[in-house]
Amino acid sequence: MSVGLVLTQALNGLQLGILLFLLAAGLTLVFGIMNFVNLAHGSLYMMGAYFAAAVFDRTGSFLLAGAVAIPATMVLGVVVERIALIHLYSRDHLDQVLATFGLILFFNELVRIIWGPASVYMNAPAALSGTVNLFGLPYPSYRFAIIATGLAVGAGLYVLIHRTRIGMLIRAGATHPEIVAALGVNVRRLNTLVFGLGAALAGLAGLMAGPIVSVQPGMGEPILILTLVVIVTGGIGSIRGAFYGALIVGVVDTIGRAFLPTLLREFLERSLAQAAGPAIASVLIYVLMAVVLAIRPQGLFPVRHG
Amino acid sequence: MRNVTPSRIVAAVLLVGLGLVPVIAAAIGEPYYITLFTRIVIFAIAATGLNLILGYGAMVSFGHSMYVGIGAYAVGILSFHGIGNGWAQLAVAIAAGIVFAVVIGLVCLRTGGVAFIMITLAFAQMVYFLAVGLKEYGGDDGLAIGARSDFGVFSLASNTTLYYVAFAVLVLVLVVFERLVHSRFGMVLRGCRSNERRMAALGFPTLRYRLVAYVISALVCVIAGMLLANLARFAAPSYMAWQASGDLIVMIVLGGMGTIVGPAAGAVALLVLEEILAGITTHWMIVLGPAIVLIVLTAKKGLYGYLVGREATRPPPADERP
Amino acid sequence: MTLLAVSGLVKRFGGLAATDGVDLTVAPGELHAVIGPNGAGKTTLINQLTGELAPDAGEIRFDNRDITREPVSRRALMGIGRSYQITSVFPEFSALVNVMLAVQAHAGHSFSFWRPLKAEAALVERARDALAHAGLAARADVPVAALAHGERRQLEMAMTLAPGPRLLLLDEPMAGMSLAESERLITLLATLKGRYAILLVEHDMDAVFKLADRISVLVYGRVIACGDGEAIRANPDVRDAYLGDQDEAG
Numbered sequence: 001m002s003v004g005l006v007l008t009q010a011l012n013g014l015q016l017g018i019l020l021f022l023l024a025a026g027l028t029l030v031f032g033i034m035n036f037v038n039l040a041h042g043s044l045y046m047m048g049a050y051f052a053a054a055v056f057d058r059t060g061s062f063l064l065a066g067a068v069a070i071p072a073t074m075v076l077g078v079v080v081e082r083i084a085l086i087h088l089y090s091r092d093h094l095d096q097v098l099a100t101f102g103l104i105l106f107f108n109e110l111v112r113i114i115w116g117p118a119s120v121y122m123n124a125p126a127a128l129s130g131t132v133n134l135f136g137l138p139y140p141s142y143r144f145a146i147i148a149t150g151l152a153v154g155a156g157l158y159v160l161i162h163r164t165r166i167g168m169l170i171r172a173g174a175t176h177p178e179i180v181a182a183l184g185v186n187v188r189r190l191n192t193l194v195f196g197l198g199a200a201l202a203g204l205a206g207l208m209a210g211p212i213v214s215v216q217p218g219m220g221e222p223i224l225i226l227t228l229v230v231i232v233t234g235g236i237g238s239i240r241g242a243f244y245g246a247l248i249v250g251v252v253d254t255i256g257r258a259f260l261p262t263l264l265r266e267f268l269e270r271s272l273a274q275a276a277g278p279a280i281a282s283v284l285i286y287v288l289m290a291v292v293l294a295i296r297p298q299g300l301f302p303v304r305h306g
Numbered sequence: 307m308r309n310v311t312p313s314r315i316v317a318a319v320l321l322v323g324l325g326l327v328p329v330i331a332a333a334i335g336e337p338y339y340i341t342l343f344t345r346i347v348i349f350a351i352a353a354t355g356l357n358l359i360l361g362y363g364a365m366v367s368f369g370h371s372m373y374v375g376i377g378a379y380a381v382g383i384l385s386f387h388g389i390g391n392g393w394a395q396l397a398v399a400i401a402a403g404i405v406f407a408v409v410i411g412l413v414c415l416r417t418g419g420v421a422f423i424m425i426t427l428a429f430a431q432m433v434y435f436l437a438v439g440l441k442e443y444g445g446d447d448g449l450a451i452g453a454r455s456d457f458g459v460f461s462l463a464s465n466t467t468l469y470y471v472a473f474a475v476l477v478l479v480l481v482v483f484e485r486l487v488h489s490r491f492g493m494v495l496r497g498c499r500s501n502e503r504r505m506a507a508l509g510f511p512t513l514r515y516r517l518v519a520y521v522i523s524a525l526v527c528v529i530a531g532m533l534l535a536n537l538a539r540f541a542a543p544s545y546m547a548w549q550a551s552g553d554l555i556v557m558i559v560l561g562g563m564g565t566i567v568g569p570a571a572g573a574v575a576l577l578v579l580e581e582i583l584a585g586i587t588t589h590w591m592i593v594l595g596p597a598i599v600l601i602v603l604t605a606k607k608g609l610y611g612y613l614v615g616r617e618a619t620r621p622p623p624a625d626e627r628p
Numbered sequence: 629m630t631l632l633a634v635s636g637l638v639k640r641f642g643g644l645a646a647t648d649g650v651d652l653t654v655a656p657g658e659l660h661a662v663i664g665p666n667g668a669g670k671t672t673l674i675n676q677l678t679g680e681l682a683p684d685a686g687e688i689r690f691d692n693r694d695i696t697r698e699p700v701s702r703r704a705l706m707g708i709g710r711s712y713q714i715t716s717v718f719p720e721f722s723a724l725v726n727v728m729l730a731v732q733a734h735a736g737h738s739f740s741f742w743r744p745l746k747a748e749a750a751l752v753e754r755a756r757d758a759l760a761h762a763g764l765a766a767r768a769d770v771p772v773a774a775l776a777h778g779e780r781r782q783l784e785m786a787m788t789l790a791p792g793p794r795l796l797l798l799d800e801p802m803a804g805m806s807l808a809e810s811e812r813l814i815t816l817l818a819t820l821k822g823r824y825a826i827l828l829v830e831h832d833m834d835a836v837f838k839l840a841d842r843i844s845v846l847v848y849g850r851v852i853a854c855g856d857g858e859a860i861r862a863n864p865d866v867r868d869a870y871l872g873d874q875d876e877a878g
Contacts, residue, residue: 035420037420037423084599087603091602093419093423094360094555095602097423097555098552098555098598101552101556102594102596102598102602103595104595105549105595106599108591109589109591109595225427225431225548228424228428229428231424232417232425236421236424278439278441279439279440283432283435283436286431286432289425289428290429293413293416294413297416297421482742485741485742485744488745489741489743490732490738490741490748491740492741492745493728493738493745494729496721497721500718500719501716501717503680503716504712505729506699506700507678507680507701507716508704508729508730508787508791509701509704509733509791511699511701512701515738
């Protein structure tokens with residue numbers, strides 16, 4: 001196990017973490033402000049990936065794919081919010097979970113009808129098909145671009161939330177919704193704005209994941225559940241929690257899968273290690289979540305009230 | 307009968323109807339219906355089990371299919387090692403169910419509201435991946451089961467026996483739960499649904515009672531899982547996929563949560579509906595998905611509520627914010 | 629001899645000390661009232677005594693045992709009963725079942741899964757007695773959702789008294805009551821006085837001065853004065869911080 005390999009896997013973990021952060025940020029904001037559990041967030045990610053793959057298939061341009069996929073996902077998110085979800089804000093979480101569960105079934109079947117049950121492929125842009133040299137280590141340029149884009153978006157979100165009036169309202173809305181309403185802010189428009197922002201981030205995540213995962217029906221749910229792990233580990237409603245939670249989950253999951261089976265071989269009998277290694281590696285992040293929650297039920301970076 | 311109430315009529319019609327399924331299937335020469343309805347009864351058992359905490363305890367577990375999977379794998383793994391005795395399988399399944407439910411329940415119940423939903427979902431996914439990682443037991447592909455469980459006095463080898471065993475389990479669970487929700491324990495559970503803080507201030511160590519309810523509810527699903535493995539002669543990770551947990555919740559809400567018979571009625575309704583839709587188009591989920599949204603938006607009482615003309619009891623809206 | 633002894637209790641929310649070094653005692657049979665302007669930290673204090681909030685520093689002793697870290701339910705079983713400022717009952721059950729739950733909590737464990745609660749004659753009887761004592765005998769089988777506001781407050785009192793607590797923590801029991809209802813409650817409290825140790829948090833000054841053996845004045849999380857009614861009325865700090873405002877307002 002060389003230093004280079006560890007570094008590569010760490011970067012892969014960082015890259016997964018960045019994707020998770022893009023999803024977790026939108027989901028946690030929507031939850032924080034509207035007290036709304038949107039399981040269909042993963043479906044928006046999937047739709048973003050499909051929109052991107054479809055445009056890429058026609059035009060061969062990754063930039064064009066992004067230019068269409070991100071706004072299209074945002075519009076889709078806002079439309080879904082206005083048609084269905086808006087009726088659910090005042091309902092209990094069970095209703096929200098159930099209705100968005102129905103939406104997931106709908107979207108998965110919709111892409112199966114339009115694009116078929118098999119995977120759709122898209123390539124990374126030609127300019128990013130090579131490798132970059134990081135400390136003497138070749139690393140795929142595209143994955144590196146994901147990390148850079150994600151960090152830039154994260155910085156942008158930070159500025160938006162901490163340095164602008166809208167961000168002030170979003171933060172206030174997460175902790176004191178009644179005060180925001182009392183200030184005469186159109187809460188409904190604020191909700192739609194946040195929802196649209198979350199959808200756009202999901203679309204961006206879908207676009208960027210397109211070339212490195214298989215774009216297929218149901219692709220949104222495994223990552224949605226990882227995102228939920230990120231959110232509860234980081235602290236529900238907290239952007240900061242989403243960021244650190246995403247990086248921790250991304251790195252632990254990737255490193256665990258890459259090295260745990262080999263590590264176990266040092267301690268266990270070879271056949272046992274081979275059998276148990278992958279199973280243990282795949283549950284590592286859930287164990288991490290359980291440990292965090294056992295010690296801090298409110299997550300690592302809970303939203304401060306008052 | 308002393309009191310002929312609408313709810314008793316609904317329960318009687320449902321149970322008599324289910325009891326006659328093998329007779330009717332034999333009369334019309336469609337043995338397939340026995341298999342279909344065994345599946346329906348098994349999910350009715352699981353939905354009834356989940357409803358104990360979801361409907362009576364306001365604990366929205368989005369991960370209860372993991373316990374169905376644990377029951378199925380207990381049968382599968384023991385059978386794989388040549389142990390076909392049903393009692394041994396039952397003992398192992400219950401023991402495994404208790405271990406998982408106590409550990410997972412303790413972590414989940416320390417949180418509340420929306421975190422509970424997310425964490426139960428995440429733990430179910432964890433057990434799902436655990437099963438996928440068990441390469442020796444088929445991994446992703448699942449595990450074929452050579453022979454159905456043999457309980458000595460009876461064996462589940464015949465489809466009709468399996469059906470009646472599943473049916474008997476359902477009736478037993480319904481009767482026990484009908485008693486349970488009015489017992490001391492049931493009243494504590496329902497008190498916690500209504501106002502857990504007050505229950506603690508009255509002197510109830512609420513976590514203990516909620517955990518026991520969670521474990522009972524999980525064990526009912528474990529038994530449903532054992533029956534499912536026998537029916538399909540197969541144990542697969544897909545039994546504990548998150549969609550399967552979602553389906554259980556749909557059954558409960560469709561039938562009427564917080565009622566004893568409602569979830570079983572919901573299981574029958576949902577699975578029959580799926581069967582009909584699947585006969586019309588392979589893309590039946592495109593109809594089912596929006597149908598679920600509509601049910602949530604419009605039908606608050608559940609089927610059972612409409613039939614007996616009363617509002618199903620819902621947990622109060624969770625007002626805790628993170 | 630003291631039943632409840634609080635010393636050096638501190639609870640901070642962020643930078644704000646809601647409880648700032650409170651010392652307080654309640655003797656058996658004593659009615660000790662805590663008064664103070666809004667935001668003085670009265671409910672925060674009660675919540676620490678019941679265990680719903682964990683203090684940052686200080687000690688709470690009940691019956692000579694340190695209960696600072698005991699969970700809510702265990703304190704309740706030791707004999708600390710409370711009523712809430714905002715009525716906290718179970719709206720979906722009948723009044724009788726509400727009180728039965730209160731009795732049940734103190735009558736052994738509840739891991740009984742088969743026998744209907746309503747078949748437990750001893751519990752039913754005690755609950756009916758408590759309801760009758762609170763003047764709700766005729767309303768026993770009415771769902772709580774159908775009770776009037778004042779009746780719910782009476783029910784809450786019945787639930788607090790039914791298990792036979794040794795210390796009562798009453799958080800503004802007269803809040804939102806009509807004049808007649810308040811009068812009735814004052815009469816009830818007067819009958820309880822001497823039989824129970826009572827910590828009464830209340831805004832109604834008439835009630836406090838009529839009932840209390842001792843009064844503590846809480847301002848910004850600190851006890852600025854403690855004594856009998858005479859001493860409190862005469863205390864210049866109290867007049868400044870609290871009663872002065874009242875005079876102006878009245």
